Amino acid sequence: MPGSANHVFKALADPTRRAIFERLTRGELTVHALTERSGVSQPMVSKHLSALKRARLVRNRRKGRETHYQARPEALAPLVEWMSDYGAFWQNRLDKLGELLERMEK
Amino acid sequence: MPGSANHVFKALADPTRRAIFERLTRGELTVHALTERSGVSQPMVSKHLSALKRARLVRNRRKGRETHYQARPEALAPLVEWMSDYGAFWQNRLDKLGELLERMEK
DNA sequence: ACAAACCATAACCGTATGGTTATGGTTCAT
DNA sequence: ATGAACCATAACCATACGGTTATGGTTTGT
Structure with a gap:
């Protein structure tokens, strides 16, 4: 079952992923926006977002060609x-x- | 710098390591005692303890041939x-x- | 209708990491 | 003095994982 303590700990163990989550706590952002200043490529950002999503730490909302992500601190x-x-x-x-x-x- | 959020998150990301920490919160234990029911070999327990120590999550006290470990929840x-x-x-x-x-x- | 923008997935690579067995150094008991 | 108990380290292995570039599917703008 996703969203368990295990997933959350694993998701937050990586600094890059943690940084992404931190940015999202300050407001909703698209993958494109997240990629800038992330220090890694766009596909990597997508991967990290997947991990965060498995842990239920983020939600995503697709709007046309862009996907907006936001943090779920309750997770x-x-x-x-x-x-x-x-x-x-x-x-x-x-x-x-x-x-x-x-x-x-x- | 050890004991940072990064080390703590990384240390707790592994289930086996977390289980060891959990057992130690219930009292001091030797490596030998920890190895039983840990599901892994004694050397692996030692390695995990090293990781926990880097994160300052445990302290150790050597007494003769055995090493007693205890949790440091303040970490x-x-x-x-x-x-x-x-x-x-x-x-x-x-x-x-x-x-x-x-x-x-x- | 076409090209470009946005995102996710695939294929791939090197290293970190969790695991093992083997070994060696202290310490304890006899 | 010797053997066994306890622990840490070394050497090694397979896999997980963070990273890349390449590709393809939608959607938008012109």
Whole structure:
């Protein structure tokens, strides 16, 4: 099942992919726009977007010949959940986060 | 610089490595003990522990011929910090977490 | 209708990485 | 003193993965 903690961790493990996600948190962008300043080729950007999509970290909306991508920060929830399980120290605070996230998922 | 968000993300991207970290959060264990139920060979466990150590996610203490490892959940701080930067939704709550973590680092 | 723009996929390449077995260095027990 | 237990490192292997260029399918502009 995609969108699991495993996929999310793997998706965010790569710096280039993380950078793409970071840019998308500041607003929707097309593949073309993302390719500029990404440091890699357009096909590579598409590949990275696929990985992010498997992890449900991004959504895409096709509009004519261009595909607009946007971040889904709620997809970070599995990470928060994992941390609340194994990052014992701040458990109480993270529990609240978990609730917040559930409400956000609608 | 080790212990960065990059190292932490990379270290946690592998399921086996994550499982080792998870077991260590429940208490200190030797390499020998970790090898049992890990599903991989002892040398591999040592390698994974090295990766976790680079990310500062574990500490080790040598006692005679055995090496005792323990988790350092505070090392998850870079993840929290990153999420507070790019997981925009729960920013306020994570800020508090950040403070908490700084205090914990002593 | 044609050419160009946009994106995804295919084919390919080199390296990083997870895994193994073999080995060697300490330390403990006898 | 010797053998066994514990761990780390070396040597090696297969595969996963990040990267490229080439290609083809839609859509847009003229």
